[in-house]
Amino acid sequence: MKPSLPKGTRDFLPQEVIKRKYIFKTIENVFLKNAYIAIETPAMENLETLAGKYGEEGDQLLFKVMNNGNFLDKSNSKAFEEKNSSAFAFSISKRGLRYDLTVPFARYVVMHQNEIALPFKRYQIQPVWRADRPQKGRYQEFYQCDVDVVGSDSLMYEAELINIYDEVFSNLDLKVKIKVNNRKILAGIAEVSGLEDQFITMTIILDKLDKIGEEKVIEQLMGLGINDKVARNIISLIKLDSLSDFEKAFENSEVGQKGIEELKSFHKYFDLIEHKNKIVFDPSLARGLSYYTGCIFEVSSLETEMGSIGGGGRYADLTGVFGLAGVSGVGISFGAERIFDIMEELHKFPDHLSVSPDILFVAFEEESHLKAFEWSNALRAHGIISDVYPDFGKMKKQMKYADQIKTKYVGIIGSEELQNKKASVKNMITGIQETLSLKDIISLFK
Amino acid sequence: MKPSLPKGTRDFLPQEVIKRKYIFKTIENVFLKNAYIAIETPAMENLETLAGKYGEEGDQLLFKVMNNGNFLDKSNSKAFEEKNSSAFAFSISKRGLRYDLTVPFARYVVMHQNEIALPFKRYQIQPVWRADRPQKGRYQEFYQCDVDVVGSDSLMYEAELINIYDEVFSNLDLKVKIKVNNRKILAGIAEVSGLEDQFITMTIILDKLDKIGEEKVIEQLMGLGINDKVARNIISLIKLDSLSDFEKAFENSEVGQKGIEELKSFHKYFDLIEHKNKIVFDPSLARGLSYYTGCIFEVSSLETEMGSIGGGGRYADLTGVFGLAGVSGVGISFGAERIFDIMEELHKFPDHLSVSPDILFVAFEEESHLKAFEWSNALRAHGIISDVYPDFGKMKKQMKYADQIKTKYVGIIGSEELQNKKASVKNMITGIQETLSLKDIISLFK
Numbered sequence: 001m002k003p004s005l006p007k008g009t010r011d012f013l014p015q016e017v018i019k020r021k022y023i024f025k026t027i028e029n030v031f032l033k034n035a036y037i038a039i040e041t042p043a044m045e046n047l048e049t050l051a052g053k054y055g056e057e058g059d060q061l062l063f064k065v066m067n068n069g070n071f072l073d074k075s076n077s078k079a080f081e082e083k084n085s086s087a088f089a090f091s092i093s094k095r096g097l098r099y100d101l102t103v104p105f106a107r108y109v110v111m112h113q114n115e116i117a118l119p120f121k122r123y124q125i126q127p128v129w130r131a132d133r134p135q136k137g138r139y140q141e142f143y144q145c146d147v148d149v150v151g152s153d154s155l156m157y158e159a160e161l162i163n164i165y166d167e168v169f170s171n172l173d174l175k176v177k178i179k180v181n182n183r184k185i186l187a188g189i190a191e192v193s194g195l196e197d198q199f200i201t202m203t204i205i206l207d208k209l210d211k212i213g214e215e216k217v218i219e220q221l222m223g224l225g226i227n228d229k230v231a232r233n234i235i236s237l238i239k240l241d242s243l244s245d246f247e248k249a250f251e252n253s254e255v256g257q258k259g260i261e262e263l264k265s266f267h268k269y270f271d272l273i274e275h276k277n278k279i280v281f282d283p284s285l286a287r288g289l290s291y292y293t294g295c296i297f298e299v300s301s302l303e304t305e306m307g308s309i310g311g312g313g314r315y316a317d318l319t320g321v322f323g324l325a326g327v328s329g330v331g332i333s334f335g336a337e338r339i340f341d342i343m344e345e346l347h348k349f350p351d352h353l354s355v356s357p358d359i360l361f362v363a364f365e366e367e368s369h370l371k372a373f374e375w376s377n378a379l380r381a382h383g384i385i386s387d388v389y390p391d392f393g394k395m396k397k398q399m400k401y402a403d404q405i406k407t408k409y410v411g412i413i414g415s416e417e418l419q420n421k422k423a424s425v426k427n428m429i430t431g432i433q434e435t436l437s438l439k440d441i442i443s444l445f446k
Numbered sequence: 447m448k449p450s451l452p453k454g455t456r457d458f459l460p461q462e463v464i465k466r467k468y469i470f471k472t473i474e475n476v477f478l479k480n481a482y483i484a485i486e487t488p489a490m491e492n493l494e495t496l497a498g499k500y501g502e503e504g505d506q507l508l509f510k511v512m513n514n515g516n517f518l519d520k521s522n523s524k525a526f527e528e529k530n531s532s533a534f535a536f537s538i539s540k541r542g543l544r545y546d547l548t549v550p551f552a553r554y555v556v557m558h559q560n561e562i563a564l565p566f567k568r569y570q571i572q573p574v575w576r577a578d579r580p581q582k583g584r585y586q587e588f589y590q591c592d593v594d595v596v597g598s599d600s601l602m603y604e605a606e607l608i609n610i611y612d613e614v615f616s617n618l619d620l621k622v623k624i625k626v627n628n629r630k631i632l633a634g635i636a637e638v639s640g641l642e643d644q645f646i647t648m649t650i651i652l653d654k655l656d657k658i659g660e661e662k663v664i665e666q667l668m669g670l671g672i673n674d675k676v677a678r679n680i681i682s683l684i685k686l687d688s689l690s691d692f693e694k695a696f697e698n699s700e701v702g703q704k705g706i707e708e709l710k711s712f713h714k715y716f717d718l719i720e721h722k723n724k725i726v727f728d729p730s731l732a733r734g735l736s737y738y739t740g741c742i743f744e745v746s747s748l749e750t751e752m753g754s755i756g757g758g759g760r761y762a763d764l765t766g767v768f769g770l771a772g773v774s775g776v777g778i779s780f781g782a783e784r785i786f787d788i789m790e791e792l793h794k795f796p797d798h799l800s801v802s803p804d805i806l807f808v809a810f811e812e813e814s815h816l817k818a819f820e821w822s823n824a825l826r827a828h829g830i831i832s833d834v835y836p837d838f839g840k841m842k843k844q845m846k847y848a849d850q851i852k853t854k855y856v857g858i859i860g861s862e863e864l865q866n867k868k869a870s871v872k873n874m875i876t877g878i879q880e881t882l883s884l885k886d887i888i889s890l891f892k
Contacts, residue, residue: 001494001767001768001769002768002769003495003553003556003557003768003769004492004495004557005488005491005492005557006488006490006491006492006540006541009488009489009490010488011485011486011487011488011554011557011558012485012486012487013485013558013561013562014483014484014485014568017483017484017485017486018483018484021484032831033826033829033830033831033832034826034831034833035803035806035831035832035833037460037463037464037801038460038463038464038467039457039458039459039460039463040457040458040463041457041458042451042452042455042456042457042587043455043489043543043573043575043587044452044455044509044575044586044587045451045452046450046451046452048447049449049450060514061514063490063511063512063514064511064512065509065510065511065512065543066509066510066511066512066535066538066539068506068507068509068577069531070529070531071531071535072526072529072530072531072534073529073531075526080518080521080526083516083518083519084518085515085516085517085518085519088518089512089517092512093512094452095452097489097511107449107451108457110449111449111450111451111457112457112459115459116459117847117850117851119836121833122460127489129489129490131514140490141488141489141490152836152837154836154837156815156819156834156836157836159819160819163823268812268816269816269819272816272819272820272823273820273823321447322447322448322449323447323448323449355483357481360481366714369602370714370715370718373602373605373606373715373718374718374719377609377718377719380479380480383479384479385478385479385480385481386479386481387480387481387567388602390565390598390600390602390603391598391600401563404563405563
């Protein structure tokens with residue numbers, strides 16, 4: 001049998017694992033300093049928790065886990081006869097794989113409301129699963145990396161999350177642009193344009209500006225029933241780059257004024273901090289997700305074309321669907337898979353992320369092999385990554401292995417070395433070889 | 447809708463996550479020093495990779511993931527009509543959730559044989575899923591933590607893995623007993639007892655010694671067709687505690703002699719190292735799994751009754767089932783969930799594993815709130831976990847939150863403090879309050 005993997009899933013080799021861990025650890029360290037704490041939820045959720053939360057398309061993309069035992073006893077025969085796979089599925093499946101980290105977090109907050117203090121600042125870095133058609137850079141299993149604070153509507157947190165973006169990307173040595181907007185600015189634009197009832201449709205059209213261009217957007221906006229002048233005014237509004245320009249435009253829009261007020265409140269905190277990246281107010285930023293109600297953010301790389309590598313915003317009501325109303329929150333997420341691809345492309349992973357040992361001992365005969373094992377353990381006690389080739393004798397085979405695993409040094413204990421309690425230690429990059437005692441080798445790596 | 451979790455699954459609260467991470471990190475650090483490197487495999491494997499690898503019971507416990515789309519089009523109608531859930535399941539499901547880390551590792555080695563160098567020293571810490579009936583301490587989703595080396599039959603690795611056990615448990619501050627045996631010793635006992643054809647059955651009976659006692663074991667052994675004397679001799683053999691005692695007993699058993707030889711070879715390396723835990727040769731150790739062929743190990747706590755918290759051994763052929771024969775390996779695993787329970791019971795988690803901030807700032811009015819945010823960010827730049835309560839004003843509410851999140855210090859910036867560029871900093875344990883500058887606060891945490 002020739003083994004294979006399900007489509008859209010991946011194995012990770014050690015050199016990939018270590019780089020992925022570096023990204024997660026870099027992100028996590030910033031979360032921790034900002035007093036966010038980790039939670040974890042199970043891979044499987046009840047289907048009733050997941051179903052209906054991601055729209056019709058999302059429901060299609062949920063991985064459903066079959067009930068165990070004689071599940072056919074309770075299956076929907078009618079759906080089976082009608083070949084209605086979707087209805088039948090729900091009769092033999094109670095569980096599904098986590099589709100994102102947001103819905104499980106909402107469930108978590110409701111279920112653990114008596115164990116957590118509000119505001120609750122949490123992060124979560126775990127895989128999610130989607131039955132999307134696999135393609136380059138899109139997988140059926142991938143990690144999400146979310147940080148949220150719920151239970152407060154203070155705009156201080158918006159500023160804090162922007163700081164987190166700024167520091168994480170700076171620590172990863174990536175140059176990014178962070179766009180900031182507020183959905184109430186867009187709501188204000190909708191209101192002054194007579195589109196308050198078609199707000200979501202308007203944002204979906206505006207979201208396409210980069211893709212389809214200005215004229216096509218104007219055309220689509222006019223399709224909502226406004227005239228050319230109003231449509232062009234919308235375009236000019238979303239091109240404004242200063243908050244104060246909106247003051248006059250929103251004279252008659254309460255929600256627009258509230259948006260300005262929120263962004264001003266955000267700026268009080270935001271302006272206190274020196275940022276390393278380009279952070280801009282961009283009223284054209286819409287963000288697809290309908291649950292955002294306040295500030296919204298989006299991050300893109302300034303060094304490569306890769307689309308969004310992070311995004312987030314404020315939602316007025318995360319947990320209402322699970323019976324706990326009035327919990328406002330704000331959160332951001334990091335597109336870890338894309339960040340990985342960008343860092344590979346730009347060679348941004350630090351050199352020290354190696355899966356190679358510091359030193360590999362090779363030996364000619366048993367006595368020196370045993371000595372190598374003893375020394376290797378002594379080095380490990382000093383935190384040095386040390387290894388011994390398992391077979392002694394054939395030097396060529398041993399040196400081939402040393403090359404394959406890219407060891408930094410090779411230690412050779414021959415009979416002479418054994419007598420002098422020393423080893424020949426070869427730097428595999430420079431080729432320089434020295435005769436060193438155990439103590440010398442320890443110093444070599446300090 | 448009242449949210450719930452699937453039976454047998456768990457959420458982890460921040461204080462649990464941080465402790466679990468501590469266990470994994472402690473284990474991982476020892477793996478890394480010993481030149482083992484991490485791989486990761488996807489949660490979903492093809493069912494054909496998993497099915498048939500864990501016995502009939504294991505097949506029942508596999509979580510199967512339903513195919514997406516109109517999966518009924520290709521479903522087994524006959525099985526449906528016959529209410530044969532098991533046969534039907536395979537017609538609508540191609541994927542299953544990982545049941546352990548061993549089979550995915552075998553698949554990995556075969557699929558990536560051209561990308562890895564042998565011996566390949568890998569570790570893997572990931573969750574697995576089993577549709578077991580949930581009960582206390584047994585979950586449907588739990589972590590496994592495996593370390594293996596494949597592609598060498600050197601007994602040096604057995605000694606290395608024992609070192610790893612010894613150091614990990616010592617670093618976790620747990621006192622354990624590590625039992626060592628070799629399946630060939632048991633095979634020798636079977637041979638000299640005329641049970642060579644019933645070797646596995648014999649080991650299964652011997653495995654029950656602790657549970658059912660000597661007399662019952664002798665009874666069951668006699669059920670295999672040997673007389674009382676031979677059965678009692680088996681018991682006396684597995685009670686021997688010195689390898690040399692077996693020399694005579696195995697005069698006529700080639701496999702027994704090979705077992706002695708392997709253990710001697712192991713001891714050459716093992717004896718070079720000073721161990722911190724009790725490590726004993728125990729010929730009664732059998733280990734249930736049939737794929738072990740050489741040395742076997744088992745770890746139990748000396749401080750609490752909790753059964754095995756680790757085990758492993760050598761297998762002659764890990765990858766044969768996937769078409770790559772002759773790859774010998776040896777590995778051990780850590781029972782992370784049980785280790786967690788023991789450490790909780792014995793209060794072995796270090797105090798520094800806190801999810802509380804170092805300092806929480808509270809403020810009376812906006813100006814000092816902004817200052818608190820600024821200072822908080824300055825402290826974070828020094829690696830200090832700092833936070834600011836989002837609303838200013840009501841001191842009682844703010845201090846209640848400080849208590850809930852168990853912050854170590856509270857910083858108060860009032861109008862006077864604002865003028866003097868100082869904060870009142872209260873140690874929440876001692877109650878002592880000092881007036882400190884930003885620089886003083888930084889020093890406080892260094």
